[in-house]
Amino acid sequence: GVKAKHGVQRRIKKGRIESSSHAAHGGDDNESEDDPDNGGGAERQREHPFIVTEPGEVARGKKNGLDYLFHLYEQCREFLVQVQNIAKEKGEKCPTKVTNQVFRFAKKSGASYINKPKMRHYVHCYALHCLDEEGSNALRRAYKERGENVGAWRQACYKPLVTIAARQGWDIDAIFNSHPRLSIWYVPTKLRQLCHAERSAAVAVATGSTTVGGGNDAGGVGHLLF
Amino acid sequence: GVKAKHGVQRRIKKGRIESSSHAAHGGDDNESEDDPDNGGGAERQREHPFIVTEPGEVARGKKNGLDYLFHLYEQCREFLVQVQNIAKEKGEKCPTKVTNQVFRFAKKSGASYINKPKMRHYVHCYALHCLDEEGSNALRRAYKERGENVGAWRQACYKPLVTIAARQGWDIDAIFNSHPRLSIWYVPTKLRQLCHAERSAAVAVATGSTTVGGGNDAGGVGHLLF
DNA sequence: TTTTAAACCAATGGTTTCAA
């Protein structure tokens, strides 16, 4: 990297986060003072888990809803815009994606509830929300009705995205990049792999291949027929 | 990084590059067998130094000309395209810039004369060539006539670029990104800094600021007047 | 068990060092 100018940014190992101000929690209304687990003004240990909620529904109890989850992605976008403005003003490299720098800035700005693993974990769910809000909403309702947990809903978000990719020539990067709110997020490895696998399978069926390296009249992957 | 799948790519320390096939050298015609320094088919130790040449001029003696230098940038672009095609076929992340991966691929492909420090060193010279070929050619002729060395010519390439940036709102990243052949190269730190410094100076003059933090009726940097 | 997020890791962008 460029020569150490912000020498402060060393990694801190272990140790709990100390008590400090928490920023507003968006859709989260669960910071009650009379909470038995919350002994006298101590800060919350970590974020309440997400539950599958319908569009517009606010999670009750110590839970957060999916509208709140998606709101977090919008917040990250705003933090990115701020980082970009600062970089431009200082004549420094300007990020185009939500990078470590942006997560650091978010934390520094008091949004301690935003962190990289979480945002990366649910990116494809947000992608579906951006690319097909109707479909995303339907999926949320279905999974809520069936009483599925967040992990199951999250897994289920992959398939509709692969279907969308199939329609657009399997180029998931192009799909992300051409959407204004999605373009700032890295394509998750697993989603990319699923698209690739499905594309390969589709091509194999279309060309009549039966095994890896199986002979066909066109030499395998490389021509798509439509 | 993504979990070690190409386990081979560890760093190798020390040791000279062993004799092997060298790819064609573009504008370089200096691999004479009757060379006194070249004892019996041994390969060249390193690339001949660049000299300032006019457009179309081939360097004589153990030298390389600037057309050859610029040709190296075109070759890197071709290597990048190959890396991109391979990545797409494999459903992997697709680089948009000339990255370490591309330099590694170039070396593996026999282009051992391409390396990162060299390409990064002269990027801004190539940028001038792309953005104002007339101006670039004139500069080359002038520096050749005056018998200047490559280092002096290289330094001189910065100023015209800063002038171009000034005309385009000082956004050197946008200038690089909007040029098809230049967009694959990272903006050199020094060029970015020069642009920033010049912009700051220009703004200071325009607003009548005299010192850092000096008071003026508009609050410093932030409005450009034209 | 499910869900969260701290901690970790290999490879990167970038530069220095030094050989030629």
Added chain:
DNA sequence: TTTTAACCCAATGGTTACAA
């Protein structure tokens, strides 16, 4: 003066092992 292997070592994108 010019080239480039080697280093940097901080910072990155990406993931894992763990805690709650």
